[in-house]
Amino acid sequence: MKILLMCKEMIGYERTAIMVLGSKLKQSGHEVKAAVLSRPLTAEEKKRRKNKKSEPKFPLHSDAYVPDDAEEVWKNTNLESGLSKPKINVEAKYNEALIKALSFQPDVVGYSAMTGEHYDIIEFNKILKEKMNFISVMGGPHPTFNKTVLEEKGIDAICTGEGDTAFDDFIGRLKNGEDYWLTKSFHVKYKGEIYKNGLAPLVDELDALPYPDRDLLYDADPSLAEVGLKSFVAGRGCPYKCSYCFNKQYNENYKGLGKIIRARSPEKMIREIEDVLNRYPLNMVNMNDDVFMLKPNGWIKEFAKLYKERINLPFSSNVRASSVKEEDIIALKDAGMTHVWMGVECGDENAANEIFLRNTTNETIIRVNNLFVKHGVKVNTFNIMALPTENAFEVDLKTLDLNLILKPNFASFGLLYPFPGTAIARMAISRGYFEEDKDTLYLDSNKNQSMLKFKSNYEKRKIENLQKLAGICVDFPFLRPIIPFLCKLPLTKFYHFLFYVHLGYSHKIKSQPVKIKTLLKEIPIYFNYFKNLVFKS
Numbered sequence: 028m029k030i031l032l033m034c035k036e037m038i039g040y041e042r043t044a045i046m047v048l049g050s051k052l053k054q055s056g057h058e059v060k061a062a063v064l065s066r067p068l069t070a071e072e073k074k075r076r077k078n079k080k081s082e083p084k085f086p087l088h089s090d091a092y093v094p095d096d097a098e099e100v101w102k103n104t105n106l107e108s109g110l111s112k113p114k115i116n117v118e119a120k121y122n123e124a125l126i127k128a129l130s131f132q133p134d135v136v137g138y139s140a141m142t143g144e145h146y147d148i149i150e151f152n153k154i155l156k157e158k159m160n161f162i163s164v165m166g167g168p169h170p171t172f173n174k175t176v177l178e179e180k181g182i183d184a185i186c187t188g189e190g191d192t193a194f195d196d197f198i199g200r201l202k203n204g205e206d207y208w209l210t211k212s213f214h215v216k217y218k219g220e221i222y223k224n225g226l227a228p229l230v231d232e233l234d235a236l237p238y239p240d241r242d243l244l245y246d247a248d249p250s251l252a253e254v255g256l257k258s259f260v261a262g263r264g265c266p267y268k269c270s271y272c273f274n275k276q277y278n279e280n281y282k283g284l285g286k287i288i289r290a291r292s293p294e295k296m297i298r299e300i301e302d303v304l305n306r307y308p309l310n311m312v313n314m315n316d317d318v319f320m321l322k323p324n325g326w327i328k329e330f331a332k333l334y335k336e337r338i339n340l341p342f343s344s345n346v347r348a349s350s351v352k353e354e355d356i357i358a359l360k361d362a363g364m365t366h367v368w369m370g371v372e373c374g375d376e377n378a379a380n381e382i383f384l385r386n387t388t389n390e391t392i393i394r395v396n397n398l399f400v401k402h403g404v405k406v407n408t409f410n411i412m413a414l415p416t417e418n419a420f421e422v423d424l425k426t427l428d429l430n431l432i433l434k435p436n437f438a439s440f441g442l443l444y445p446f447p448g449t450a451i452a453r454m455a456i457s458r459g460y461f462e463e464d465k466d467t468l469y470l471d472s473n474k475n476q477s478m479l480k481f482k483s484n485y486e487k488r489k490i491e492n493l494q495k496l497a498g499i500c501v502d503f504p505f506l507r508p509i510i511p512f513l514c515k516l517p518l519t520k521f522y523h524f525l526f527y528v529h530l531g532y533s534h535k536i537k538s539q540p541v542k543i544k545t546l547l548k549e550i551p552i553y554f555n556y557f558k559n560l561v562f563k564s
């Protein structure tokens with residue numbers, strides 16, 4: 028079978044789902060390609076694709092996907108004929124992806140979607156459906172928690188959990204003319220009926236899965252191959268119950284269907300990184316596990332030893348203060364861990380524990396932060412503002428103040444999003460801060476506006492301004508006394524711009540120890556991401 032895997036633009040971070048689903052399907056003998064929605068190629072990328080002489084110095088995989096007949100397909104398909112003007116513009120937005128899809132003529136198109144990304148995907152899928160026959164499947168966090176997305180015109184099936192073996196099963200049944208509509212973990216439209224199947228068990232042995240297929244994804248977005256920062260996932264699952272996170276509901280959905288926490292063996296993980304190191308530019312490893320240090324006994328020490336011996340590059344990971352051991356910090360620092368991303372989320376302990384169900388004290392956060400600093404590991408903090416509570420602005424000021432105590436390398440502030448299926452969404456609805464119906468517009472970034480209703484627009488503006496300025500204030504603490512005043516001013520657009528400049532600088536310069544030469548090479552790519560982020564929002 029021919030399967031096209033798609034996701035929205037990635038802005039510098041690999042979409043692991045495409046790589047893992049793709050490799051499993053290829054292993055089963057299917058023909059798989061990937062395409063990205065929306066991000067137009069840079070002039071440099073277009074040139075490289077056209078001019079065979081200026082090959083990138085790293086090898087693109089043999090099946091690098093630029094259809095030779097792209098121009099032909101484009102001409103013959105006459106995409107724009109008979110369409111009204113606004114529709115032409117919509118299509119123009121998706122040109123690149125449409126060409127790929129039409130020239131590949133897949134049997135199945137699989138979309139991976141986080142909430143907020145689904146709008147563009149649904150829109151694109153409708154256009155594609157007008158032009159060719161295929162089965163469309165959506166997977167990822169959005170359909171996992173928002174199953175009503177199957178009601179959308181053009182979406183034929185959704186995957187409601189892990190897709191590695193389930194999608195392979197779905198495609199296998201389809202190929203063999205079997206009852207694919209009864210595949211576990213899928214909800215499927217078939218002959219006017221909707222089939223809602225239960226979940227298949229979680230993948231027990233992650234090592235049994237093939238290595239993620241990076242070539243597939245990098246062929247779809249060459250900029251990801253070119254930048255030296257690359258993401259990896261060593262394990263899955265988190266047992267905590269933070270109200271704003273999808274894990275609590277996920278674990279409830281999967282109750283009795285397997286172990287929550289699973290890890291690949293250190294050896295397999297190192298081999299994957301080694302392989303990438305041999306074939307692509309790699310100068311910084313980003314371990315994307317929810318909580319990296321939550322691993323079986325002995326795992327961290329073994330990983331650290333192998334990593335130091337065979338990779339020896341700077342790396343970062345996500346941590347939760349209450350699951351950090353000093354001996355692990357020492358081992359990982361020795362292996363090359365330069366910084367961690369630590370969830371602080373809220374500085375007001377009552378709100379942190381009653382609203383966010385964070386279940387960690389500020390004292391623990393400060394103690395663990397100091398441990399990292401003591402051992403020379405930089406800490407970047409994750410924080411969430413705009414809580415569904417009456418004194419939201421004061422709560423957020425306390426979050427800023429906790430960060431001023433921690434003095435992190437970079438303090439990242441987002442706005443609370445009541446994602447479908449989360450406890451915080453139910454709380455926000457019951458407290459009157461949020462309404463959820465079929466017209467609710469979920470935005471695809473939590474950095475721009477709050478989705479909650481506050482007592483006035485002025486109150487909301489203050490909170491959104493604080494979120495934009497807080498990270499800058501942590502770097503320039505002398506601003507703290509005037510922050511409440513600055514938040515009152517109607518300068519949100521200006522603060523928004525400053526926010527992204529600071530975010531880009533903190534991500535690229537402060538959090539990635541790279542050589543000047545590499546930095547200069549990567550700046551145009553990151554500038555392109557930056558432009559997309561600022562202008563899109």
Ligand code: B12
Binds near residue numbers: 037446
């Ligand atoms: C790494 C990561 C990122 C990275 C990369 C994004 C990515 N999706 O890969 C970055 C830093 C960019 C990121 C950004 C954000 N993230 Co994030 N991120 C994660 C994290 C920690 C790991 C993702 C991952 O690699 N998982 C491993 C892969 C294998 O799992 P998976 O993607 O779920 O895919 C499996 C299934 O879902 C399914 N599947 C997926 N796609 C498809 C497609 C088909 C066709 C099928 C059949 C099956 C299928 O099969 C896959 C294999 O089993 C997850 C939490 C988590 N544990 O998943 C949050 C998570 C995905 N992020 C989340 C959020 C909210 C965000 C942000 C909005 C936060 C922000 N700061 O702004 C932004 C969104 C930016 C945007 N819209 O572009 C939420 C999404 C909730 C939701 N309802 O959508 C999650 C679930 C965390 C949470 N708190 O709940 N994130």
Ligand code: SF4
Binds near residue numbers: 274317
């Ligand atoms: S610790 Fe992190 S990953 Fe785990 S439930 Fe809380 S927010 Fe989610």
